[in-house]
Amino acid sequence: MSGTSNALAIDGRRFQRRLAELAAVGAIEGTEGCARLALTDEDRHGRELVVTWMRDLGLHVSVDGVGNVVGVLGADTVAGAVLTGSHIDTVATGGRFDGNLGVLAGLEVLETVIDRGVDTGRPLAVGFFTNEEGSRFAPDMLGSLVYAGGLQLEDALDIVAIDGAVLGDELARIGFRGAAPVPGPVPHAFVEYHIEQGPVLEREEIDVGAVIGVQGISWTRFAFTGQSNHAGTTPMSYRRDAGYVAMRVAAFVRELVAEVGPPQVGTVGRIELHPNLVNVVAATATITVDVRNTDDDVLRSVEERIARFVADVAGGEGVSVEAETLARFAPVAFDDRVIDLVEVVAKELGNTTMRLPAGAGHDAQMLARVCPAGMIFVPSVHGISHNPAEHTDPADIEAGANVLLHTMLRLAATDFGDHR
Amino acid sequence: MSGTSNALAIDGRRFQRRLAELAAVGAIEGTEGCARLALTDEDRHGRELVVTWMRDLGLHVSVDGVGNVVGVLGADTVAGAVLTGSHIDTVATGGRFDGNLGVLAGLEVLETVIDRGVDTGRPLAVGFFTNEEGSRFAPDMLGSLVYAGGLQLEDALDIVAIDGAVLGDELARIGFRGAAPVPGPVPHAFVEYHIEQGPVLEREEIDVGAVIGVQGISWTRFAFTGQSNHAGTTPMSYRRDAGYVAMRVAAFVRELVAEVGPPQVGTVGRIELHPNLVNVVAATATITVDVRNTDDDVLRSVEERIARFVADVAGGEGVSVEAETLARFAPVAFDDRVIDLVEVVAKELGNTTMRLPAGAGHDAQMLARVCPAGMIFVPSVHGISHNPAEHTDPADIEAGANVLLHTMLRLAATDFGDHR
Numbered sequence: 001m002s003g004t005s006n007a008l009a010i011d012g013r014r015f016q017r018r019l020a021e022l023a024a025v026g027a028i029e030g031t032e033g034c035a036r037l038a039l040t041d042e043d044r045h046g047r048e049l050v051v052t053w054m055r056d057l058g059l060h061v062s063v064d065g066v067g068n069v070v071g072v073l074g075a076d077t078v079a080g081a082v083l084t085g086s087h088i089d090t091v092a093t094g095g096r097f098d099g100n101l102g103v104l105a106g107l108e109v110l111e112t113v114i115d116r117g118v119d120t121g122r123p124l125a126v127g128f129f130t131n132e133e134g135s136r137f138a139p140d141m142l143g144s145l146v147y148a149g150g151l152q153l154e155d156a157l158d159i160v161a162i163d164g165a166v167l168g169d170e171l172a173r174i175g176f177r178g179a180a181p182v183p184g185p186v187p188h189a190f191v192e193y194h195i196e197q198g199p200v201l202e203r204e205e206i207d208v209g210a211v212i213g214v215q216g217i218s219w220t221r222f223a224f225t226g227q228s229n230h231a232g233t234t235p236m237s238y239r240r241d242a243g244y245v246a247m248r249v250a251a252f253v254r255e256l257v258a259e260v261g262p263p264q265v266g267t268v269g270r271i272e273l274h275p276n277l278v279n280v281v282a283a284t285a286t287i288t289v290d291v292r293n294t295d296d297d298v299l300r301s302v303e304e305r306i307a308r309f310v311a312d313v314a315g316g317e318g319v320s321v322e323a324e325t326l327a328r329f330a331p332v333a334f335d336d337r338v339i340d341l342v343e344v345v346a347k348e349l350g351n352t353t354m355r356l357p358a359g360a361g362h363d364a365q366m367l368a369r370v371c372p373a374g375m376i377f378v379p380s381v382h383g384i385s386h387n388p389a390e391h392t393d394p395a396d397i398e399a400g401a402n403v404l405l406h407t408m409l410r411l412a413a414t415d416f417g418d419h420r
Numbered sequence: 421m422s423g424t425s426n427a428l429a430i431d432g433r434r435f436q437r438r439l440a441e442l443a444a445v446g447a448i449e450g451t452e453g454c455a456r457l458a459l460t461d462e463d464r465h466g467r468e469l470v471v472t473w474m475r476d477l478g479l480h481v482s483v484d485g486v487g488n489v490v491g492v493l494g495a496d497t498v499a500g501a502v503l504t505g506s507h508i509d510t511v512a513t514g515g516r517f518d519g520n521l522g523v524l525a526g527l528e529v530l531e532t533v534i535d536r537g538v539d540t541g542r543p544l545a546v547g548f549f550t551n552e553e554g555s556r557f558a559p560d561m562l563g564s565l566v567y568a569g570g571l572q573l574e575d576a577l578d579i580v581a582i583d584g585a586v587l588g589d590e591l592a593r594i595g596f597r598g599a600a601p602v603p604g605p606v607p608h609a610f611v612e613y614h615i616e617q618g619p620v621l622e623r624e625e626i627d628v629g630a631v632i633g634v635q636g637i638s639w640t641r642f643a644f645t646g647q648s649n650h651a652g653t654t655p656m657s658y659r660r661d662a663g664y665v666a667m668r669v670a671a672f673v674r675e676l677v678a679e680v681g682p683p684q685v686g687t688v689g690r691i692e693l694h695p696n697l698v699n700v701v702a703a704t705a706t707i708t709v710d711v712r713n714t715d716d717d718v719l720r721s722v723e724e725r726i727a728r729f730v731a732d733v734a735g736g737e738g739v740s741v742e743a744e745t746l747a748r749f750a751p752v753a754f755d756d757r758v759i760d761l762v763e764v765v766a767k768e769l770g771n772t773t774m775r776l777p778a779g780a781g782h783d784a785q786m787l788a789r790v791c792p793a794g795m796i797f798v799p800s801v802h803g804i805s806h807n808p809a810e811h812t813d814p815a816d817i818e819a820g821a822n823v824l825l826h827t828m829l830r831l832a833a834t835d836f837g838d839h840r
Contacts, residue, residue, distance in 0.1 A: 198649075198655075199653075199654060199658050200653075219699075229803060230618055230779060230780065232710075232712050233616065233778075234618055234685070235618075235685065236678070236682070236684075238623065243688060243691070247688065250664065250668075251664075251670075251671040254661075262655060265654070265655065267661070267699070269693065269697050269699060270693065270696050270697055276689065277689050278708040278710055279687070279689060279710050280687075281687055281689060288698040358652075359653030360650065360652045360653055383658070
């Protein structure tokens, strides 16, 4: 990295001011958090604020058919530009960093480049994608999925929110049903800056993470049906205890995950028994099993072993099972060249760094379908996210934004040859 | 049994008519079931109907301070009489047999004795005890507990219902705060006729059960506190998963019960996770553990082993535990002479019979504190109880009532010597 590049840095205070201004839109009183569910009035006000900032910087702003917004510096299209960005929608009781950080860091990078008159070689761009959280409309990462051609616009517009609203109507209502075509123009590369939303960087005392990809995610709901019986008068040999089967499966998930070892994770976070009474054998039980791995073969074998165990223990108890796949995403591997670049830049700027997978979904995994893509993580205090208490130290925020700045400049100077 | 005794039998159709008439009070529309929670208007109307029947038979009726009602034939006190009875309160969605069967069978026995002019030697009596179910006031078996001197009247009268009403006020309101003293007069013996409320007699194709006692009951609530974390971003080694600990304990309860063997039973029928979401490691979890055995030493060892396991698995996960005893009753053994008599009489009358423990609590366990006591069970179809679908075949009902009749006559002729 040249001396000039090293001296080039974003304005940390300006960045924090924008974070605070955006966080004030839909702020949850008495907390640092935000409630800006996708395509609500709060989301509209947040979008208008960010678009105003884009226009103030002289960016070429376009809005596509599903409400994704991009602002390009030095061109009128994202095609061939180095794109960064994330999302500004939040969960119902969210923090101020998840998504917002990446969008505002992109603005900060572009303002820095403009202020310093840097010749970037290629256009740079920043965008935000519609409904990343999936809290109001399913699926999550909807805007970037449509951008990357994974979902047809007509199908996306028909999606009904948990509150009954239709996505296309809501886009029109808030003035963000744009004319730019989807799938969107293919960028030269995409890099997303995001909080980790997990505890690893903090625990390992690492400043910046180079994200190697997104874990594959498998969510299954198992519904067990046995027979309700009196807990005192029914000998064990007569029981068909749906609750026992469900809880035994939960215990097995942990045993299996321990046997497979990291990075395998597994969680039974939800259970419902009926009638859920101290002295009644449960007639029905439902659990969800969330298992994730960066290796799809391992993940598939974990799914299969859980399914076999479920069949065995339910069969032994005389309990019937229905399994429903709630979500299944294959792992996404980011582009090695982007991962390497993030790591090199982070080190050159004096940060401690490590490679790690993303445990949650991100827009970058959709963009990875169409161009070289990667992500930059900074630590989340106590790993807390999707919570008004979500926090990242200002020094970490600034460090990550400088890694984004120099990664984007290096990406602009990199020839990737043909896109995959 | 003499030929005369064998010829003596209750009137099955009259008994069924009374069962139907009482079941009409608080009937749950569209079902065979009843809702007569203790000391409600429905309970009042049920009580008034039974008292009317008692008076029609010329019984000496008395109501004590906690609303227990007894009708004595051939004397003005229960002291020295052979007492039978049960309760007429029901759970919120109850059946027509639980409790009611035993009270109306007692009336039927007394009417038969009167009609046939049988010289019983000792007075016979039938009663019903207040709030056996415990659905409105805690504890259950409250009336018989007070009758047997296990709870002071003043304390009982102060008990507040789940709906906020005070027991003493409700007794007065419905006209059943009587003048008869508690603890009540000590009967010569007590025998209670009841449906099994479990599946054993039906499965084993047995007509009449001779109840050997009531299982000891131990209810514990374990509340676990860990830490809420993202199911994707939190490596297993960082987790403090309260939900996992709770469900692992539930699986252990089953393992332990299988190891101990019958008659040990164990149930985790209730669990609550928070936040109970597919992709969030549970911050808190609560389970109830219900374990029962007829042997108090075994039951105590089961409780201790569960407590140790809870401490071990919670400690290993960094999860804190609070344990609360919700209920703990030692097992009750009925009087061998009464058990033998029930068995002998049942066989003499041509029934198949077996000895078995009661899995649930009954008024007889309170009376067992003061006089020789026992119980007669008849089969519950599919073991269903505390449910409008509760059912027992009329032939079984009649057979059990004839066992009650002849057991009471034999008890009247038995000299037990000094009470225990």
